[in-house]
Every structure is written in structure tokens, then in C-alpha cells.
Amino acid sequence: MTRSPIVQCYKLSKSYGKGESETFALRETDLTVYKQELLMIVGPSGCGKTTLLSIISNLIDADSGECHVLGTDVFQLSETDKTAFRGQHIGFVFQSFNLFPALTAVENVASPLIIKGMDYAQALKKARPLLASVGIADQADRIPSELSGGQQQRIAIARALVNKPELVICDEPTSALDHKSGQTVMQLLKSISAEHKTTLIVVTHDARIYSYADRIVEMDDGQIIGMKNDETI
């Protein structure tokens, strides 16, 4: 089966700093991500994984190269349009959950809708079924510090999906979790993304979750050095 691409990166390069302290984070990296796959990106610390995710999601600019997301040449967008594009099409899940500490679970899930201008009561109404789909409807009115790491990551997954993004980007989603919670988080990511027809890019060091990937990209020193399961696409 041939799938259509959702992300196409060509010769992305990025360095930080200048002169002797210049660090090359990406070196002419090419990457294609296909619709509805779960693509994992693995590699040693400092090899450029987060930099690649940040460029794909328009959080930082590359020095050179091209990046097309959903057919849009994202480097050509204005700063305002980049923010709007991200809000509309991309959800995020991070290692450290990045929840609002003073908001309840359901308010956290609803927060992207409220930020977009949706009425508070309506946003909460939309958020509740997502909390239920990650199995923590009964924790809706608790704040993050009253919940376990696994429960907090489930809130983050529900929040990442509330805008119905086509692409969800996860940076080390299971690294702060015990084995069982990590497996639960991956199972939820996989089943909910199948239901919503979402594409997932997951950066990880956690070998225990490799089996959830459709393809695994190996990076080292700012380059892609290998690809596992490529024949499945």
C-alpha cells in the first residue's frame, strides 16, 4: 500500500551558536512522514531529535532546507500564520506533561479550545468525552498535582487531540513513566489516533515502546542513519 505524505523535509540544516561554539544539530536531513503512520525517531542524546520536531512544528526556523506539512511550505508562512497553522493542525505531548498546574484535568484538556475563543462551558463539554476516552473521566475535576504521572500524561494526550489535529508530535512521552503507565500511554495514543486518523511522530529513548512503531528512524549526529520497517509503507 502506498500512503500519501503528511510531512516532507528536504535537506534541513540547523546549527546553534557561532564560531568555535557552533553546534550542528541537523545536517541536510531528509524525512518523509506518511499519513496515519506512527513514526518513531530514536538516537543518542544530542543527535538532533527535538530540533527536528521543533522545525516540523514551526517552533524554530531551520537555517536551510524545506519543510512541507499537509502540503504547506511552512517556512513561507508569517509568524502569525505559523502559530495559527500549529494550533489548527498539530498537537503536542511532552515528557514533562506541560499541564497548567492550577487548572483541573478537564480544563487542561479544554484549554486549546478556550485559547481559540470557544465559550468555557462549550469547551468543557467537548473536553469531557476525550478525558473519558483516555480512561480518567472520574478525575476530571482534579488538578495535575493530585494525579499520577501516567494520569497526567493521559490528560496531555486528550489535550493534544481536542482540536482534532492531523499530526501529533510526542517528545519522549513515556520517559517519565513506569513501565505499565508507559505501555498504557502508548496503547491510548495508538488506539485514539487510529480512531481520529491522526499521524504520530514519537521521539523516544524507551526501547520498551519500539513495538508500537510502524517505522523507526535512527538518527545520529544530525543525520538519519537508518530506517526500520520501511517496506511496510
Ligand SMILES: Nc1ncnc2c1ncn2[C@@H]1O[C@H](COP(=O)(O)OP(=O)(O)OP(=O)(O)O)[C@@H](O)[C@H]1O
Ligand atoms: N537552544 C539551543 N542552544 C544551543 N544549542 C542547542 C540548543 N538546542 C539544542 N542544542 C544543541 O543541538 C544539538 C541537538 O539537540 P537536540 O535537543 O535536538 O537533541 P536531542 O536528540 O533531542 O537530545 P535528547 O535526546 O537529549 O533530548 C545538541 O548538541 C544540543 O546541545
Ligand SMILES: [Mg+2]
Ligand atoms: Mg530531545
